[in-house]
Amino acid sequence: MALSFEKINLNRTISSEIVLIIKDNLLNGSLKPGDKLPTEKELMEQLGVSRTPVRESIKILEAIGVIQIKRGEGMFITNNLSQFSLNPLIFSLIMHSNNIEKLIEFRQHFEVLLMNMIIAEENDIKNIEDVYHSQVKRMNPDLSPEELANIDLEFHYAVLEATNNPFIIEIGKTIYEIIKPNMVHFKHSSNIERTLKTHHYYLELLRGNVDFNPTLLVQQMIKNNEEMIE
Incomplete structure (x- = not known):
């Protein structure tokens, strides 16, 4: 079954909301280490947002070690995902980034x-x-x-x-x-x-x-x- 996301809540900044969606899917088990994420275009369509916030959220998630980008293959949840990558303090900083x-x-x-x-x-x-x-x-x-x-x-x-x-x-x-x-x-x-x-x-x-x-x-x-x- 293909992974699909619901449109986001615009009460937060768009990139922050996308990061939160990924985090929540990891915590509830919908996403697991090694899983492939939708493409940028697919994320734009599923979330109802433009390319810029999608790319900003991807950069944040990559920087904190949640996702890995493989050229020619796509974006994946890293197999080396640590609990610190999902630390509430880290995500709190991201949520207040607006x-x-x-x-x-x-x-x-x-x-x-x-x-x-x-x-x-x-x-x-x-x-x-x-x-x-x-x-x-x-x-x-x-x-x-x-x-x-x-x-x-x-x-x-x-x-x-x-x-x-x-x-x-x-x-x-x-x-x-x-x-x-x-x-x-x-x-x-x-x-x-x-x-x-x-x-x-x-x-x-x-x-x-x-x-x-x-x-x-x-x-x-x-x-x-x-x-x-x-």
Whole structure:
């Protein structure tokens, strides 16, 4: 019997509702590890939505390890599905992703936590340094907004990994994947210098060349993120 979904409740953001539908089908057993999902077109028709929210929800589900995309074959529920992939906290973040202002506020304070953890524990930052130097070479005006956002996020993922905390890493990755569509919307060539300047500031904090001041750090992040809120 072919898998079919009902049209969604538009009281939530469309992409969030699609993610919730997949989660509910996993929890009630309608979907199981290894199951093949309908195609993008089939999901659009069954759910009564456009292509954009379907693709956004697929990116989120792929990022948190719920689905796997196999080229030429389609989308599948991963065989390595872990309970953490269905953690209520993770899905709570996704369900509230329509409140972009509060999400960005949470991200700002979350990144202060990251910096403090790495500095306090004197963790290795070599990978962060390598990613930053790579970004300096690769970020250029010829890249698309999505490519610029992806390169930007490489730095933040490296910071997450430097905490050596699996809970921080998983929650952080989810935050960045949810916020990524807004990053793509405001990314253009004029942002390159500001992005690199911010990452350099973070790096100097981690190197101990700048005093760690949580208030100033949040203010810096507010300035960087204000375009995404507008």
